Amino acid sequence: MLDAQQLCAGVRQDLVDVEERIRGNPWVAELEAGRLSTEALRAFAGEQHQVIASDLRSFEVLTQRFTAEPAHDYLASMTGGERVALQALGAFATAVGLDSPALQSYEPVSGCQAYPSYVARLARDGTPAEVAGALLVNLDAWGSCCARIADALPDTHQLAPQDCAFFAHFAGPTTELERSSLEVIDAGLAQGVEPASIKRAARLLQAYELLFWESLPR
Template sequence: MSTVTEVLEAARLRISEDAEPNRFLDLLERGRMPEERLTWLAGELYHLVSSDRRSFALLASRFPSPPAGDLYLAMAEGEGEALGLLGDFAAALGLTERDLQAYEPRPLAQAYPAYLVRSALFGTGSDIALALLANVRQSAGTYTRVADALLGRYGFEEKALGHFRYFADTPQPLLDEATATLAAGLAGGDDPAAAVRCARTVHALENAFWSCLAHGVDTG
């Protein structure tokens, strides 16, 4: 049986092999991201987070016993909090809740939440736990850089950036629950190779989300 450390190291290795530059971040930090794309960002995140909230709730209902049930219920509640904070960013862009609801998402930008739905329906209790643990450092760094660029380059007030700051700081107790969930899943016979595949796919599709937002923007 693989250990938590072995599976996590395997996932991080595969993710590092797939690493690609984040054009959206590069453009944002250079102040070259058109404001229209910031509107896209708010709209895409609205649909993404709304979907992820339901996916985590589904995982909590499929695996209600602790530690998995506690982990996924907390993650669903966290997405709800993040969704509320996103309203401040949208408002700073002049967007209302109705505007976010009416926003037409780009299919490839929503590939990540679509995959999460699949994992919630058909995956094991440990798959998303590993994806969280393997990707949390890069994800946190991305959201920190987005918030800092919006503050420094685009003049947003800190109050509008709560959504990004929220995802930049994953509480240690949640990571501890994810570790316990992964350990319990492996002990119960979950396939470690499938969990690594899930973590790698989550990473790739999160990158695809940012790439969609930068598609077609002049880099000159």
């Protein structure tokens, strides 16, 4: 039987072109080149405020839906991670001049919000294996972009390390997250979750990740 590691390796290979487009997206490249305005950073903060708040609620729903292990611990950990990210995002938003009222009133771009909308759909209808598979495949590309942003911001916009904690949070070591994700996927496969449904979830989420970067105001 196909195991989680083999399944995810195959999906990553199938989606290599999409991942390369995410890593090569113009928004991050323009930031690194010093050509991205502070207004663009405010837009990123506004979009991510919507994304993270939605994803947090999605993981709360998933944690309530699935109480058996290993899914419950994995989902609870993801919920905690989103709470940390939301707090760190507030510091970034403040640093780029987007105060709390402005953050709350920010009008999001539709293309940037397809990603959390799909996560919400998975929270309602999906299995932990589909969620873990999609996020695991998405992890490297998103984490790579966040690492580059964290490295660039102190030079391009003179932000302090604490202002970049949001990006450092997602750029950090992922060994334990990968281990727990594979465990959840293996458990799902053993319970009859179709590999095709995990592949589909990963393909769609990765496409929505690309759409996020392509839709971000520059």
